[in-house]
Amino acid sequence: MIELRSLTKKYGSFTAVDSIDLSVPDGELFGFLGPNGAGKTTTLRMIAGILQPTAGTIHLAGIDLAQDPLAAKSKLGFIPDRPFIYEKLTGAEFLRFVAGLYGQDGDKVEHRGRELMALFDLEEWADELVESYSHGMRQKLIISSAFVHRPEVIVVDEPMVGLDPKAARILKDLFREYVKRGHTIMMSTHTLEVAETLCDRIAIIQNGRIRSVGTIQDLRDEATGGGGLEEIFLKLTGERAARDAMEVLDA
Amino acid sequence: MHSDLASEAIVAGSTSQSVAGATPQSTASPSLRHVLSPKFLSAKARPLGKTENQAGRLILFGVIGAVFWLFVFGMLYRLLKYFRGIPEIGALLAAKLLGLMFVSLFGILILSNVVTALSSFFLAKDLDLLVAAPVDWLRLYGAKLLETTAHSSWMVVLVATPVLTAYGIIYQGGFLYPLVAIAAVLPFLFIPAAIGTAVTLVLVNIFPARRTRDILSVIAVLAAAGVVLLFRLVRPERLARPEGFRSLVEFISLLRTPTSSWMPSEWVAQGIMTWLRGDPEILHFYLLWSTAAVVVVFGAILHRWLYARGFSKSQESGQRWVRQGTLGSYVARLLTPWGVMRRELVLKEMRLFFRDTTQWSQLILLTVLVVVYVFNIKFLPLRGEGVTFFLANVIPFVNLILAGFVLASIAARFIFPGISLEGRTLWLLRSSPLEMRQLLWSKFWVGTIPLLALALILVFATDVLLEVSGFMMAVSIFTITMMTFAIAGLALGFGALYPKFNTENAAQIPTSFGGLVLMMASVVLIGVVIILEARPVYQFVGARLLHADPDPSALWLGFGGATLICLATTFVPIRIAVKRMKELER
Numbered sequence: 128m129i130e131l132r133s134l135t136k137k138y139g140s141f142t143a144v145d146s147i148d149l150s151v152p153d154g155e156l157f158g159f160l161g162p163n164g165a166g167k168t169t170t171l172r173m174i175a176g177i178l179q180p181t182a183g184t185i186h187l188a189g190i191d192l193a194q195d196p197l198a199a200k201s202k203l204g205f206i207p208d209r210p211f212i213y214e215k216l217t218g219a220e221f222l223r224f225v226a227g228l229y230g231q232d233g234d235k236v237e238h239r240g241r242e243l244m245a246l247f248d249l250e251e252w253a254d255e256l257v258e259s260y261s262h263g264m265r266q267k268l269i270i271s272s273a274f275v276h277r278p279e280v281i282v283v284d285e286p287m288v289g290l291d292p293k294a295a296r297i298l299k300d301l302f303r304e305y306v307k308r309g310h311t312i313m314m315s316t317h318t319l320e321v322a323e324t325l326c327d328r329i330a331i332i333q334n335g336r337i338r339s340v341g342t343i344q345d346l347r348d349e350a351t352g353g354g355g356l357e358e359i360f361l362k363l364t365g366e367r368a369a370r371d372a373m374e375v376l377d378a
Numbered sequence: 379m380h381s382d383l384a385s386e387a388i389v390a391g392s393t394s395q396s397v398a399g400a401t402p403q404s405t406a407s408p409s410l411r412h413v414l415s416p417k418f419l420s421a422k423a424r425p426l427g428k429t430e431n432q433a434g435r436l437i438l439f440g441v442i443g444a445v446f447w448l449f450v451f452g453m454l455y456r457l458l459k460y461f462r463g464i465p466e467i468g469a470l471l472a473a474k475l476l477g478l479m480f481v482s483l484f485g486i487l488i489l490s491n492v493v494t495a496l497s498s499f500f501l502a503k504d505l506d507l508l509v510a511a512p513v514d515w516l517r518l519y520g521a522k523l524l525e526t527t528a529h530s531s532w533m534v535v536l537v538a539t540p541v542l543t544a545y546g547i548i549y550q551g552g553f554l555y556p557l558v559a560i561a562a563v564l565p566f567l568f569i570p571a572a573i574g575t576a577v578t579l580v581l582v583n584i585f586p587a588r589r590t591r592d593i594l595s596v597i598a599v600l601a602a603a604g605v606v607l608l609f610r611l612v613r614p615e616r617l618a619r620p621e622g623f624r625s626l627v628e629f630i631s632l633l634r635t636p637t638s639s640w641m642p643s644e645w646v647a648q649g650i651m652t653w654l655r656g657d658p659e660i661l662h663f664y665l666l667w668s669t670a671a672v673v674v675v676f677g678a679i680l681h682r683w684l685y686a687r688g689f690s691k692s693q694e695s696g697q698r699w700v701r702q703g704t705l706g707s708y709v710a711r712l713l714t715p716w717g718v719m720r721r722e723l724v725l726k727e728m729r730l731f732f733r734d735t736t737q738w739s740q741l742i743l744l745t746v747l748v749v750v751y752v753f754n755i756k757f758l759p760l761r762g763e764g765v766t767f768f769l770a771n772v773i774p775f776v777n778l779i780l781a782g783f784v785l786a787s788i789a790a791r792f793i794f795p796g797i798s799l800e801g802r803t804l805w806l807l808r809s810s811p812l813e814m815r816q817l818l819w820s821k822f823w824v825g826t827i828p829l830l831a832l833a834l835i836l837v838f839a840t841d842v843l844l845e846v847s848g849f850m851m852a853v854s855i856f857t858i859t860m861m862t863f864a865i866a867g868l869a870l871g872f873g874a875l876y877p878k879f880n881t882e883n884a885a886q887i888p889t890s891f892g893g894l895v896l897m898m899a900s901v902v903l904i905g906v907v908i909i910l911e912a913r914p915v916y917q918f919v920g921a922r923l924l925h926a927d928p929d930p931s932a933l934w935l936g937f938g939g940a941t942l943i944c945l946a947t948t949f950v951p952i953r954i955a956v957k958r959m960k961e962l963e964r
Contacts, residue, residue, distance in 0.1 A: 175809035178963045197811040205809035211802035215733035216726065227722025228810035256733070272806075 128153050128311055129174060129280055134183035136169050136335075143169045145335035146183065151313055151328075153279075156306045158326030159315040162364055166335040167315040168208060171284045174313065175205040188279045201229060204273030208284040210265035214258035218249055218268050221257060222275050229276035236275065243271035246301070247294055263289040270298060274305075281305070283314040287321055299325055323356040333364050413513055413521040416504065435891055442894070447540045454544035462548055472545070473651040479541060480643035483534050484570060489601055490530040491574025492581075493594050498526045499575065499685070500582055500692040501591070509689060519681040523674070527571040538563060542650070549654035561663060562649040565670035569642050572670070572677040579680055582688040592735035599739045603746040642666060719812060723820040730799070731792075740791055748836060751784060755840040771919055774841060774850045775912050778857055779904055781836050785829060785858075786865050786900035793825035793869035794896055795887035797955070801879030804962070814959040818870055818952055826866040833862045853915055860940065861907060864947035865900050871951020872896040874958045903947055910940040 129151040136144040144166040151157040161167050172178045174185055176196055185192040188202040212221055222240035226232060244250050247267035257265065266289045273281055286302075287295050302312055302325060316322050322329055323343060330340040339349050343356060350359040457475075461468040499505075499522050508518060542563075546555045581590045642665075649662035706725060713721040731737050755777065800807065800817075807817060837858045841851050876892025887893065914936035921928035 172805075175805070177805055177808040179961070197813060199811075200809060201811040203809060205805070207805045212806070213726065213730060213803055215730045220726075220729065224722045224726050225806065225810070227718045228807070228812050230718050230811075232718045232722075 128186075128188060129157075129282075129313055130184075130186040131170075131174070132184045132186075134170065134173060134185065135181045136166075136173060136178060137181040142335050144173070144180075147332075147335075147337055149330060149337065149340070151311050153311055154306055154309045155327045156302055156312045156314065156325060158322040158329040159313060159332065160317075160319070160322055160329055160360060161315075161332035161338075165332045167332055168284055169335075170332070171205075171282050171313070171315055172207075174282050175203065175207075176200050177205075202279040204276065204278035204281040206270055206273045206281070206283040206286060208288065210262065210269050210289070212257050212265060212269060215256060217254050217256055218244060218260070219253040221268060222272055225272040226275050229278075231276050239277075240271070240275055243274055244268075246297060247271060263291060263294065266290060267294055274301070278310075280311045280313075283312065285316060286314060287316065287318050295321075319356040319360060329356075331360065331363050339363050408511070408513055408517070410517045410520050413508065413517055414524065417525060438891075438894075443536075450537065451540035451544050454541050455548065458544055458548040469651075469655060472549075473647060476541075476545065476651060477644055477647035479538075480566070480646045481641060483538070484566075484641065484643040485605075487530060487534060487567070487570035488574050488577075489598055491526055491571045492577050493598055494530040495522075495526045495571075495575040495578040496582070496591055496594060498522050498529065499578065500689060505689070515682050515685065516678060519678050519685070523568075523571060523575060523677070526575055527567055530571065530574070531567045534567070535563070545650065545654060551654050555653065558653045558658075559650060562646045562666060565666040566642055566646045568670045569666075569673055572673040576673075576677045576680050579684050579688055582692055583684050595736045596739045596742075599742045603742050606743075606750060607746050642669060645669075719816065720820055723812075723817065724824055727796075727821065727824045737792075744788060744791070744832075747784060747787075748832070751780070751836065752839055752843070755843050771850065771916055772912075773844055774846050774854055775908055775915075777837070777840050777844065778854055778861075779908055781833065781840070781858055782861050782865070782900070782904035782907075784836065785833055785862055786897055786904070788829060788832070789825070789865045789869035789900070790888040790893050790896050793821070793829070793866055794873045794893055795878075796821045796825065796870065797873040797959070798877045798879055798881065798887050801877065804879075808962075815956045818874070818955050818959065822866055822870055822952060825869070826863060829866060830859065830862045833858045847919075849919065850915075853911065856937075857907065857911060857940065860944035861904065864903055864907075864944040867948035867951045868899050868903065869896055871955045872899065874955035903943070906943060907940045910936045910943070 129149070131147050131149040134144060134147040134149075135142065147170060149157075159167050159170070169178060173180050174187070174192075176192055176199070180193075185199075187199040190199040190202065192199040213224075216224065219240060222243070223232070223236065226236040226240070241250070241253070244253050247270070249264060249267055249271070252260065252264065257268065260268065266286075270286065273283075286298060290298065299321070302314075306312055306327075314322075314326070328340065328342055329346060331338045331346070339346055341349070343359075346356075346359045346363070350362040458472055461472045461475075464471070508521075542559045545551070546559070551558070578590070578594075581594070585593060645662040645665045648659065649666065652659040652662065706728065709728065710721060710725055713724055834855065837854050838851075841854050846854070872892045872895055876890065876895065878887050878890050878892070881887055914932040918928045918930070918933050
């Protein structure tokens with residue numbers, strides 16, 4: 128479970144995340160939506176322990192991240208939006224290294240690593256250097272690395288970027304199966320179709336604040352007028368889309 | 379309806395004529411100036427960037443630059459003044475010196491241009507944009523050639539300026555002299571740039587660019603190592619002895635022959651020297667400018683012919699297969715008792731180091747450095763008559779100072795970049811339950827153990843060659859061990875304080891601001907440790923020699939102080955680094 132209380136992040140006078148309160152219980156896949164620069168990535172990177180909050184608290188699986196960062200992080204798997212990994216390690220070595228960071232090794236880890244790579248069609252590439260991987264393959268490897276140590280909570284920033292349709296489908300199935308087993312996933316995405324079909328609940332963040340949170344139905348009710356998630360998203364975030372595009376092209 | 383008309387207008391505008399009222403769209407290629415404009419704008423924006431301690435950095439660089447210039451200028455001024463006082467051969471010597479300088483610069487420039495061209499023509503991040511845009515091939519070549527020339531030549535210009543100024547002042551070059559010097563040096567910079575670029579172009583068409591980078595970095599390091607080794611093994615100090623020359627006539631005739639009349643370096647030297655002697659020969663300038671024009675034209679033709687194919691090849695991915703070494707599994711077994719996390723961290727460090735050509739190839743330079751060092755000690759005239767008791771006991775300390783410098787430069791090469799190289803992958807380490815303390819200490823040990831082994835071998839070997847006493851040997855071994863730990867601690871500390879996360883080439887990290895500060899701090903540390911130890915050791919050995927009862931308290935004080943300083947320099951920087959890493963938000 129993930130619990131955020133009054134979570135705030137300021138960069139000088141600019142407030143990127145403004146006193147967010149959120150609770151994602153066990154067994155839930157939680158979607159985090161918002162326009163570019165709304166504060167999604169900042170929030171997720173704070174939960175992952177990469178950025179330090181200016182104020183507020185983060186609890187992962189009941190452990191306060193600030194009080195006991197190592198114990199909290201040992202429950203976490205993080206998938207960033209940009210797949211930078213060690214170019215000179217092979218895929219298998221990378222997974223072994225990540226498992227080692229969580230104090231895990233041995234046959235079970237090896238087996239799990241091979242299984243994860245096979246799931247994403249990376250089996251043949253397991254012993255090749257990461258520098259020869261494509262963008263999508265790196266993304267698949269990072270996703271595998273987030274699962275290799277069996278975390279309780281997974282935080283994902285834009286998981287579908289660069290994935291082929293088959294891998295995207297596998298990932299969706301994996302995520303659903305994972306939460307079914309009582310684990311927690313918090314995911315940011317711009318693919319509204321993914322959020323709509325996959326997430327149990329969704330939060331929409333804008334200018335660093337939670338604009339709305341709830342199930343798709345809750346959001347639909349709040350947006351008054353119904354429609355798909357795209358309509359709801361545009362209404363709630365007040366984006367001027369189609370009309371502006373016409374004006375720009377005519378200019 | 380409106381929408382349909384609008385989209386039709388857009389399509390029409392993008393394919394042939396523009397929509398009414400809009401500026402007519404030009405299909406002409408962007409100008410050279412436009413292609414280069416991001417570079418100018420970036421260069422202009424850089425000093426205004428919000429880097430910490432910007433003013434401090436600029437002042438430090440300014441002071442170091444001024445000291446360097448004054449030093450070079452001062453040396454040359456004295457030397458040339460001396461040459462000027464020698465009738466007949468003075469001017470010949472000055473010309474020969476200038477020729478030698480330019481011939482070495484020419485070699486360095488060719489090598490540096492080959493390496494730089496690989497980055498600017500094939501691996502730079504802006505190439506996707508430029509190659510995809512309607513940029514004319516000639517303008518792309520021109521822009522990238524200028525960029526390559528600027529990147530590879532600025533250091534040469536920096537060195538040449540005080541040298542040429544000294545020549546101009548001593549030989550009274552007149553107010554036109556700076557223009558003459560520029561007219562001679564400018565084409566001299568473009569010739570190796572065009573040649574180097576062409577060599578790279580051909581190489582990339584044979585090998586993939588990423589492999590070419592590996593091959594080139596090894597070639598560059600081997601060439602540099604070869605030059606250093608050759609220079610040292612020839613023992614140039616012997617040539618300075620007067621008995622080395624058989625006759626004055628022979629010497630003068632040797633001086634009169636040009637270094638090589640076909641080399642641009644000789645044309646520059648002769649062009650400048652003939653002007654300074656008041657008898658300017660325009661031929662040298664003609665040769666320089668026409669050759670520069672010819673090589674640039676040939677380079678452009680080659681570029682048109684080969685670039686598209688080479689660029690496409692350079693987009694191929696890097697090395698795929700990797701050999702699983704037995705060393706890795708051996709180390710893994712050895713480290714198992716230390717825990718999974720430590721073992722995996724150490725293994726990762728080793729793999730990344732030995733698989734990165736730009737990293738391991740520096741070991742070649744290191745080997746040469748050690749060979750040259752031991753060679754120097756071997757040929758020091760320290761034995762036999764005339765060597766005083768004082769000298770015999772000072773030399774081991776000088777040896778320690780020099781070995782300390784060697785260790786500091788190695789630590790700057792290998793330990794200092796450790797944190798910077800984690801840059802893009804810090805997200806993984808930061809989000810895992812890995813303590814930053816653990817990461818830094820594993821980096822410390824991975825760097826320190828080989829460094830210590832090298833330090834001990836170096837000091838032991840040189841002390842044996844110097845035939846020092848058992849006591850001095852113990853002092854040396856103890857001191858170098860303590861200094862190794864302290865220097866490694868400093869390297870890690872400064873590496874975390876001044877990281878360069880966005881660099882693509884690990885070899886550039888040691889020459890950054892942080893690397894400079896590290897070298898300065900190491901010099902201070904070595905100085906303090908030696909000052910604390912040398913005096914009590916000298917008194918102690920002196921007393922023993924006179925069969926007096928030496929008072930060991932000064933010795934304890936000196937060594938105690940040095941040990942404390944070394945321990946503090948080991949632990950405090952690592953503590954600061956841990957704190958800094960915890961605060962780092964990447």
